[in-house]
Amino acid sequence: xxxxxxxxxxxxxxxxxxxxxxxxxxxxxxxxxxxxxxxxxxxxxxxxxxxxxxxxxxxxxxxxxxxxxxxxxxxxxxxxxxxxxxxxxxxxxxxxxxxxxxxxxxxxxxxxxxxxxxxxxxxxxxxxxxxxxxxxxxxxxxxxxxxxxxxxxxxxxxxxxxxxxxxxxxxxxxxxxxxxxxxxxxxxxxxxxxxxxxxxxxxxxxxxxxxxxxxxxxxxxxxxxxxxxxxxxxxxxxxxxxxxxxxxxxxxxxxxxxxxxxxxxxxxxxxxxxxxxxxxxxxxxxxxxxxxxxxxxxxxxxxxxxxxxxxxxxxxxxxxxxxxxxxxxxxxxxxxxxxxxxxxxxxxxxxxxxxxxxxxxxxxxxxxxxxxxxxxxxxxxxxxxxxxxxxx
Amino acid sequence: xxxxxxxxxxxxxxxxxxxxxxxxxxxxxxxxxxxxxxxxxxxxxxxxxxxxxxxxxxxxxxxxxxxxxxxxxxxxxxxxxxxxxxxxxxxxxxxxxxxxxxxxxxxxxxxxxxxxxxxxxxxxxxxxxxxxxxxxxxxxxxxxxxxxxxxxxxxxxxxxxxxxxxxxxxxxxxxxxxxxxxxxxxxxxxxxxxxxxxxxxxxxxxxxxxxxxxxxxxxxxxxxxxxxxxxxxxxxxxxxxxxxxxxxxxxxxxxxxxxxxxxxxxxxxxxxxxxxxxxxxxxxxxxxxxxxxxxxxxxxxxxxxxxxxxxxxxxxxxxxxxxxxxxxxxxxxxxxxxxxxxxxxxxxxxxxxxxxxxxxxxxxxxxxxxxxxxxxxxxxxxxxxxxxxxxxxxxxxxxxxxxxxxxxxxxxxxxxxxxxxxxxxxxxxxxxxxxxxxxxxxxxxxxxxxxxxxxxxxxxxxxxxxxxxxxxxxxxxxxxxxxxxxxxxxxxxxxxxxxxxxxxxxxxxxxxxxxxxxxxxxxxxxxxxxxxxxxxxxxxxxxxxx
Numbered sequence: 001x002x003x004x005x006x007x008x009x010x011x012x013x014x015x016x017x018x019x020x021x022x023x024x025x026x027x028x029x030x031x032x033x034x035x036x037x038x039x040x041x042x043x044x045x046x047x048x049x050x051x052x053x054x055x056x057x058x059x060x061x062x063x064x065x066x067x068x069x070x071x072x073x074x075x076x077x078x079x080x081x082x083x084x085x086x087x088x089x090x091x092x093x094x095x096x097x098x099x100x101x102x103x104x105x106x107x108x109x110x111x112x113x114x115x116x117x118x119x120x121x122x123x124x125x126x127x128x129x130x131x132x133x134x135x136x137x138x139x140x141x142x143x144x145x146x147x148x149x150x151x152x153x154x155x156x157x158x159x160x161x162x163x164x165x166x167x168x169x170x171x172x173x174x175x176x177x178x179x180x181x182x183x184x185x186x187x188x189x190x191x192x193x194x195x196x197x198x199x200x201x202x203x204x205x206x207x208x209x210x211x212x213x214x215x216x217x218x219x220x221x222x223x224x225x226x227x228x229x230x231x232x233x234x235x236x237x238x239x240x241x242x243x244x245x246x247x248x249x250x251x252x253x254x255x256x257x258x259x260x261x262x263x264x265x266x267x268x269x270x271x272x273x274x275x276x277x278x279x280x281x282x283x284x285x286x287x288x289x290x291x292x293x294x295x296x297x298x299x300x301x302x303x304x305x306x307x308x309x310x311x312x313x314x315x316x317x318x319x320x321x322x323x324x325x326x327x328x329x330x331x332x333x334x335x336x337x338x339x340x341x342x343x344x345x346x347x348x349x350x351x352x353x354x355x356x357x358x359x360x361x362x363x364x365x366x367x368x369x370x371x372x373x374x375x376x377x378x379x380x381x382x383x384x385x386x387x388x389x390x391x392x
Numbered sequence: 393x394x395x396x397x398x399x400x401x402x403x404x405x406x407x408x409x410x411x412x413x414x415x416x417x418x419x420x421x422x423x424x425x426x427x428x429x430x431x432x433x434x435x436x437x438x439x440x441x442x443x444x445x446x447x448x449x450x451x452x453x454x455x456x457x458x459x460x461x462x463x464x465x466x467x468x469x470x471x472x473x474x475x476x477x478x479x480x481x482x483x484x485x486x487x488x489x490x491x492x493x494x495x496x497x498x499x500x501x502x503x504x505x506x507x508x509x510x511x512x513x514x515x516x517x518x519x520x521x522x523x524x525x526x527x528x529x530x531x532x533x534x535x536x537x538x539x540x541x542x543x544x545x546x547x548x549x550x551x552x553x554x555x556x557x558x559x560x561x562x563x564x565x566x567x568x569x570x571x572x573x574x575x576x577x578x579x580x581x582x583x584x585x586x587x588x589x590x591x592x593x594x595x596x597x598x599x600x601x602x603x604x605x606x607x608x609x610x611x612x613x614x615x616x617x618x619x620x621x622x623x624x625x626x627x628x629x630x631x632x633x634x635x636x637x638x639x640x641x642x643x644x645x646x647x648x649x650x651x652x653x654x655x656x657x658x659x660x661x662x663x664x665x666x667x668x669x670x671x672x673x674x675x676x677x678x679x680x681x682x683x684x685x686x687x688x689x690x691x692x693x694x695x696x697x698x699x700x701x702x703x704x705x706x707x708x709x710x711x712x713x714x715x716x717x718x719x720x721x722x723x724x725x726x727x728x729x730x731x732x733x734x735x736x737x738x739x740x741x742x743x744x745x746x747x748x749x750x751x752x753x754x755x756x757x758x759x760x761x762x763x764x765x766x767x768x769x770x771x772x773x774x775x776x777x778x779x780x781x782x783x784x785x786x787x788x789x790x791x792x793x794x795x796x797x798x799x800x801x802x803x804x805x806x807x808x809x810x811x812x813x814x815x816x817x818x819x820x821x822x823x824x825x826x827x828x829x830x831x832x833x834x835x836x837x838x839x840x841x842x843x844x845x846x847x848x849x850x851x852x853x854x855x856x857x858x859x860x861x862x863x864x865x866x867x868x869x870x871x872x873x874x875x876x877x878x879x880x881x882x883x884x885x886x887x888x889x890x891x892x893x894x895x896x897x898x899x900x901x902x903x904x905x906x907x908x909x910x911x912x913x914x915x916x917x918x919x920x921x922x923x924x925x926x927x928x929x930x931x932x933x934x935x936x937x938x
Contacts, residue, residue, distance in 0.1 A: 148480065163816070183910075200766055201767055204832075265579065313579075320608070
C-alpha cells in the first residue's frame with residue numbers, strides 16, 4: 001500500500017488514539033514531560049533479561065520480569081518500582097503504549113523540540129499550544145504551562161506561564177490600587193487602534209494585543225488556585241491541572257514529571273524517577289476522573305528520547321534515538337500497543353493500519369506521534385504539521 | 393512663557409508614523425533605535441532634534457552607542473544568545489567569604505562574568521574577536537572572593553583580572569562563569585560544551601541535525617568514528633571538546649553546598665570558595681577518553697588558546713555575532729532559520745570595520761531593513777530599564793542585607809529574573825527551560841505590564857510629590873504641594889504624554905482628562921488621579937510597542 005502524506009497523518013491518529021466505541025473525541029490535552037530522556041526498557045518496552053544483566057548491581061537483588069495488564073506487557077519489578085506496578089495495573093485498560101518512536105535527535109534541546117512540537121523547526125508551537133489555540137479559543141487561556149518548558153512559538157497569545165514559584169498568582173491578585181483594571185483594559189483595547197496604521201505587521205500585533213488583553217482579564221476573573229512564592233510541587237500540579245481543565249480555564253496543560261531522568265552516571269535513580277512519575281500520573285488520572293473529565297482529556301506522557309540498552313562505564317545510560325510514549329484517558333480504546341522495537345533495540349517499521357511490525361510499513365517518528373495526537377483531538381494535523389517527518 | 397516641554401506638548405499632533413514606503417518616519421525610527429540600543433525611549437529633546445532635522449538621527453545613534461546603556465544591551469544580547477542569566481535552578485551557597493552575600497547575587501555574578509568581558513571589550517572599542525581571545529576576564533567583589541582573584545575595593549564595580557591557574561587565554565571560553573552554567577559530565581566528555589560553542593559562537597547547531605538512525609552500535613566510540621550518521625556531528629564536536637579538558641566537568645551549586653557541609657575536605661575543596669575549576673594536569677584528559685586529536689573543523693588547533701583564535705578567524709563567527717544582534721534588534725531571532733540577506737551584508741561590513749561592535753550597531757539600526765521591520769513589543773529587559781528611566785521604579789523582592797544565619801537570596805529584580813520573577817511570563821527567556829522569546833503580546837505579558845505599570849505609577853507619584861517640582865521625574869508642572877489648576881493640569885498631562893509616549897498629542901490629553909477627573913472623584917485626592925493616568929500611559933500601546 002502506498003501512503004500519501006495526507007493519509008499517513010490521518011491514519012496514525014485513527015490508529016493510535018482510536019476512541020472507544022461510542023465515545024466522542026477528547027477535547028482537552030495534558031502533556032506530561034519526562035524531561036531528560038527516560039529509560040523505557042524498564043517499563044513500557046520491557047526487556048527484563050537485558051535490564052537484569054545490565055543493571056544487576058542496581059536493582060537490590062530483585063528480579064526484573066514482566067507483568068501483563070489489560071493485554072499489555074510491561075517491565076515489572078515490584079520491589080524497586082511498586083508504585084509503577086500498581087499504576088500500570090490500574091490504568092492499563094485505558095492506555096495505549098507506543099513503542100519504537102524515533103526521536104530524530106539525541107541532544108536534549110533538539111530532541112525536546114521534536115518531541116513537543118512534532119517538527120525540527122525552531123520556534124514551532126508545541127502540541128499544548130496548538131490544541132490550546134484550536135480547542136481553547138473560548139477559554140480564558142488556551143494553554144497553561146505548568147512545566148516551564150512550554151514552546152508556544154507564534155501561539156504565545158494562547159498560553160499562560162505560571163512560573164516556577166507560581167508567581168502568576170501575584171499577577172492575578174484581585175486587589176486593586178488606584179487603578180480600575182477594567183478601565184485600563186478598555187484603554188489598552190481602544191488604543192490598540194494606533195497600531196493599525198499601515199505598518200507591515202501592525203494589524204496582526206493589534207489583533208494579538210486585543211486578544212491577549214481580553215484573555216488576561218478573563219484569566220484574572222477566572223483565577224487559579226496558586227500559592228505565589230511557593231515552589232510548584234509535582235503532586236500539586238496534578239490537581240491544579242485537573243482543576244484548570246475542569247473549570248474550562250484552558251483546554252491544554254503541560255506538566256513536568258518533576259523527576260531527573262538523565263542518568264549518565266549511577267542509573268539507580270531511574271527506578272525512583274519511574275516511581276515519582278507513576279505517583280504523579282496516579283494523582284492526575286484520579287483527579288481528572290473525580291472531576292468527570294478523564295474521558296474527554298487525552299493524556300500524553302513522553303520523554304524526548306530513550307536510553308541506551310547498555311550501561312556506560314560510569315554505571316549510567318546514554319541517549320538513544322528511540323523511545324516509547326504513553327497515551328491515557330481521552331476515551332481511548334485502551335489496552336493496546338502500537339509499534340515495536342527489534343532485538344537490536346532499534347525501531348521496527350509498523351503497519352499504520354494494525355500497529356503491528358511490518359517491513360513495508362513506517363518507523364513511527366516524532367512527527368507521526370504529534371500528528372496522531374492532534375488527529376485524535378480532532379485538530380487538523382495537516383494544517384499544523386505540514387513539515388512533520390513521516391518516518392525514516 | 394511656557395517651559396519648552398510644555399510648548400512641545402501643545403504643538404500639533406505628530407505626523408503619521410509610517411512613510412508611504414512602509415518605513416518608519418524619522419521620529420519613530422529614532423524611538424525604535426533608542427529602545428534597541430539603550431532600552432529607553434529618546435528624551436523629549438532628542439525626539440525634538442529628529443523632528444526638526446531627520447538627519448540628526450545619525451548623530452544621536454552615534455551618541456547612544458557610547459552610552460553605558462548600550463553596554464547593558466550588549467550584555468542582554470549575549471545573555472539571550474548564550475543562554476546565560478538563568479536562575480531557576482539551585483543557587484550556589486552563601487558560605488565562607490561570601491557568607492553575607494545573597495545566594496542569587498552570587499549566581500548572578502557567575503553568569504555575568506562572560507557578559508561583562510564582552511561589554512568591556514565593546515566599551516574599549518577593541519575588536520569583537522577579543523571575545524574569544526582576550527587574556528583577562530572581568531570580576532566584581534563577589535567573584536573576587538568566589539574565585540580568589542585580586543580586586544581593588546576602591547576601584548570600579550567590575551575590574552579586569554587574570555586567572556593564575558595556568559588555563560590558556562581564550563576570552564569568554566576561559567571564564568569560570570561560562571562553564572559553571574554550561575556543564576558537562578565524564579561520559580559527555582565536554583561535548584555539550586563543544587556543541588554550545590558551535591551553536592552560540594558560530595550559529596552551527598550541531599545537535600539540531602536529524603539523526604537518521606534508530607539504533608547505535610554498542611561500541612559507541614567506534615560508531616562515532618565510523619558511522620556516517622554519527623560522524624556528521626562528532627567529527628566537528630569531539631576535536632573541539634578535546635580542547636576543553638582541564639576544566640572540571642561540572643561544579644554545580646549542589647556540589648558546592650555539599651563541599652561546605654564536609655568542611656571543604658581535600659576531595660571536595662575545589663567546590664568551596666575560592667573555587668578551583670581548572671586543573672592543568674587534566675588538559676590531556678581527552679587522550680584517556682579516546683577523543684580525537686584537538687582540531688577545529690579540520691584545521692589544526694592545540695589547546696583552548698588556539699581554539700579561541702580559530703573561532704575568531706572563522707567567517708561564521710562574524711556572521712553569527714551579527715545574527716545575534718540582528719535577532720535582538722528586530723526580534724527575528726529564530727536562529728535555526730535562514731537569516732535575511734542583510735545579515736551577510738552587515739557581517740561583511742563588520743569584518744571590514746575591524747570587528748567594531750559599535751559600527752555594527754550603528755549600521756544595523758540605520759539599515760532600511762531595520763526601519764521596515766514589523767512593530768516590536770518591549771522585552772522585559774527593556775521594560776525594566778524604561779520604567780526605571782521614567783519613574784525610578786525597580787520591581788524587586790528580597791533581602792538587601794544577609795545575616796549569615798538565615799537563608800538569604802539577596803535582592804532580585806523581578807523583571808530580569810525567573811525564580812520569583814516575571815521575565816518568562818513577560819515573554820522573555822530564562823536561559824534554561826525557555827530559550828525562545830515570545831514576541832507577540834500574550835496574556836501573562838499583559839498581566840505583567842499591567843501590574844508593573846500600576847506599581848511604577850504609584851512609586852513615581854509618591855516620590856515626586858515628596859520633593860520640589862524642579863526635582864521631580866514626571867510631575868514637574870504641579871504646584872509644590874501637588875495641586876494644580878485646570879491649566880496646569882492640562883500642561884501636566886501634556887508633559888506626561890510627551891515624556892512617556894515620546895511625542896506631543898493634545899488629543900490624547902483630552903482623552904486622559906476625564907480619567908483624571910473620575911479617579912479624583914473616586915479617591916478624593918489628586919495623587920491617585922495622577923497614578924491612574926500615568927498607569928494608563930505606561931500600558932499604552934504607543935509606549936511599549938515600537
